[in-house]
Amino acid sequence: MSVYSYFPGCSLSSGAMEFDKSFRLVAAAFDIGLDELTDWNCCGASPAPHHWGGDLGILLPARNLHIAGSSHDSMVAPCAGCFNRLKYAQHELAHNGELRRRTERVLREPVHYQTEVLNLVQLLNREIDPGDLAGRSQGRLAGIALGTYYGCVLVRPPEIVRYDDPNNPVKMEPLLKAAGATIPHFPFKTECCGSYMGLARKEIVLQASRRIIEVTLECGIDALVTVCPLCHQNLDLRQQQINDAFGTDYHLPVLYLTQAIGLALGFSPAELGIEAHLNADVGHWTLRNDDQ
Amino acid sequence: MISFPISINEGARLLAEIEQRSGQRLSACYQCGRCTSTCVAAFAFDYPPHRLMRLLQVGMVREVLASKTAQLCLDCMTCSMRCPMKIDVAGVIETAKAVADEAGLQDTERNVRLFRRGFLNNVRRHGRLHEAGLLIWFNFKTNNPMNDVKLLPLVLRKKNFHIFPPRIKNRRQVRRLFREINGSGKQG
Numbered sequence: 001m002s003v004y005s006y007f008p009g010c011s012l013s014s015g016a017m018e019f020d021k022s023f024r025l026v027a028a029a030f031d032i033g034l035d036e037l038t039d040w041n042c043c044g045a046s047p048a049p050h051h052w053g054g055d056l057g058i059l060l061p062a063r064n065l066h067i068a069g070s071s072h073d074s075m076v077a078p079c080a081g082c083f084n085r086l087k088y089a090q091h092e093l094a095h096n097g098e099l100r101r102r103t104e105r106v107l108r109e110p111v112h113y114q115t116e117v118l119n120l121v122q123l124l125n126r127e128i129d130p131g132d133l134a135g136r137s138q139g140r141l142a143g144i145a146l147g148t149y150y151g152c153v154l155v156r157p158p159e160i161v162r163y164d165d166p167n168n169p170v171k172m173e174p175l176l177k178a179a180g181a182t183i184p185h186f187p188f189k190t191e192c193c194g195s196y197m198g199l200a201r202k203e204i205v206l207q208a209s210r211r212i213i214e215v216t217l218e219c220g221i222d223a224l225v226t227v228c229p230l231c232h233q234n235l236d237l238r239q240q241q242i243n244d245a246f247g248t249d250y251h252l253p254v255l256y257l258t259q260a261i262g263l264a265l266g267f268s269p270a271e272l273g274i275e276a277h278l279n280a281d282v283g284h285w286t287l288r289n290d291d292q
Numbered sequence: 293m294i295s296f297p298i299s300i301n302e303g304a305r306l307l308a309e310i311e312q313r314s315g316q317r318l319s320a321c322y323q324c325g326r327c328t329s330t331c332v333a334a335f336a337f338d339y340p341p342h343r344l345m346r347l348l349q350v351g352m353v354r355e356v357l358a359s360k361t362a363q364l365c366l367d368c369m370t371c372s373m374r375c376p377m378k379i380d381v382a383g384v385i386e387t388a389k390a391v392a393d394e395a396g397l398q399d400t401e402r403n404v405r406l407f408r409r410g411f412l413n414n415v416r417r418h419g420r421l422h423e424a425g426l427l428i429w430f431n432f433k434t435n436n437p438m439n440d441v442k443l444l445p446l447v448l449r450k451k452n453f454h455i456f457p458p459r460i461k462n463r464r465q466v467r468r469l470f471r472e473i474n475g476s477g478k479q480g
Contacts, residue, residue: 010421014454015447039461042415047408050367052473053390056412059469106468152368157380166373192332192368199430199440200407201336201364208332237443276449 002127003033005068005075005115009082010042011229016079018273019229022258023078023120025272029136029265032127034076037067043077043085046196046230055099061089062103062111069112078120078258080228084153086117087161119154119163120227120257121171130178137264141180144285146260147221148172149212149235150189151228166190172225172257179264188215193234202241209234210242213250223253223282225260232256236278253279303353306391310348314387320377321345327371327381337361341371341381348384357392361385363401403434416470419460424453 012020027034041063049057065086068075077083093100093113103111118126150169158166167190173183191212194205212235216224226232236254243250255263255274262272263282274280298306311318327341334340338360339347347356356362362385371381398405407430414426431439447453460466 010423010458013420013458015423015450017450017453039419041419041460041466042421044415045411045421046367047411050386050389051393051405051408051412053393054386055473056470059472060415060466063465063469102472103469106465106472152366152370156369156373190370192366192370194332195366195368196407196411197333197364197366197404199427200403200434201401204333204336204364204366207335211332237446240442273450276446278446 001031001033003035003072004118004123005072006034006036007040007043007064007068007075007077007082007086008036009040009077009079010045011079011081016229016232016256018276019078019232019256019258022256022262022267022272025267026124026258026261026265030128030132032123035072037064037071037075040064040067043082045081045085048085049088055102057085058089058092058096058099059103059106061085062093062099062113063107065089065093065113065115065117066103066107066111069115072115074116074118076118076120076123078123078227080119080151080154080226081230083117083119084161089113090117091160119161121154121175122163124175124257124261125171128175128178130174133175133178133261133264134180137178137180138266139180140266140285141176141260141264144181144223145184145219145221146176146181146255147186147216147219147224148176148183148189149186149216149224149226149231149254151226151231152190152192152195154227155190175257176225176260179261181260181264184219184221186216186219186221188212191215193228193231195230195234198234198238203245205234205238206242206245209238210246210248213239213242213252214248216252217250221252222285223255223260225255225257227257239278251279251281253277253282255282298354300351303351306353306357307348307351310353310384310387310391313390314380314383316379316384318345318348318379318384320379321349322377324376326374326376330370330374332368332370333364333366336364341385344385344388345379345381348388356388357395358397358400359388360400362389362392363404365389406430406433412470416467417463418457419463419466420458422454422457423447424455425457
């Protein structure tokens with residue numbers, strides 16, 4: 001069993017607790033050991049690199065890299081935002097001596113920043129054999145069309161995150177196909193959902209997310225799959241606000257990758273925390289396909 | 293501190309600074325407009341991305357530093373991916389924003405700045421983000437108490453949702469990290 005340092009981040013420990021819950025279930029099912037970082041702090045998310053000159057966007061994740069560096073060789077950050085911030089910090093600490101010195105002044109010891117940082121898709125692709133997943137899938141996702149929604153920060157900027165194609169990422173596909181779902185063409189995989197503007201400039205989020213949902217439905221997709229809690233918040237939690245603002249009547253479920261895989265493995269929507277979503281209506285898939 | 297109106301010499305200096313810090317060659321932009329056509333937030337900007345690039349080319353730095361665009365850019369980096377001249381447009385906007393912050397320009401998009409400041413102060417205090425605390429603080433500060441309150445019942449369905457702040461043990465170390473940011477950036 002391989003063990004990874006696990007950096008949940010603020011979202012997975014609060015507003016996106018169902019992401020954490022489903023991740024732990026899937027990890028246990030495939031014998032992936034998770035060792036949560038001790039006393040981790042917020043990675044700075046979107047506001048830190050955009051405020052006060054941006055250095056906090058490096059300093060905050062640097063502390064987490066350092067904690068991880070003293071335990072395991074690899075760490076996983078399922079939240080796409082945390083993953084991006086950690087990769088940025090790693091890059092800057094390697095190339096910017098002045099920032100590294102400032103970090104070390106606070107830590108009062110040499111900073112360990114070279115731990116391998118993995119995102120969720122990367123970790124699952126490494127640890128899960130698609131044949132094994134296909135064999136254990138219960139056929140619940142048969143005939144279900146899933147839209148793979150990657151968002152921005154998982155794949156951009158490519159020279160920092162070094163993961164998948166920044167315009168047309170594909171790495172979720174083998175996992176979801178093995179889980180039994182079909183993956184139709186979906187051109188809005190990396191369209192921005194409106195990011196952190198939900199409270200301060202709501203119309204940007206509602207407009208950006210509405211376009212994504214509209215295109216999703218035009219593609220004949222039953223549910224979106226994501227690994228970003230902020231995208232999830234904008235696309236699912238705010239879906240009623242979108243309906244109110246534009247007079248639409250969308251009821252599009254948005255699942256975390258581990259929830260989709262968890263469904264295929266036979267976990268119930270309640271166990272995976274899907275019932276906490278605004279659009280939790282995936283019961284009929286499981287019922288329909290379980291009966292057969 | 294920058295004084296206004298910006299003199300021609302000062303404008304040229306700021307321009308060179310933006311070029312140098314972003315590492316981008318502004319003159320390479322030939323105004324094809326592809327950045328703007330990919331931008332999901334351009335409808336809320338005062339200057340769409342290609343026009344912001346043009347303003348910089350002709351030295352209208354003041355307009356750029358004080359723009360909504362510099363504050364509202366989501367940094368999704370789609371424009372940077374699509375630029376035929378491989379200019380990191382998002383990086384240019386981001387740099388303009390940092391320069392504006394350092395110059396103490398605080399008038400545009402006050403709520404967006406307030407949100408960013410509130411978010412980071414919240415993290416400074418607890419070490420992690422306390423979402424409920426941020427929402428209440430922001431609504432109170434913007435005099436908009438009902439903002440997103442309708443979402444609360446949904447959020448409370450998530451059993452782990454923190455009503456009280458999730459505090460880490462070594463908050464002192466996190467506060468020291470905050471003290472390491474360059475002094476000029478405290479405002480905004």
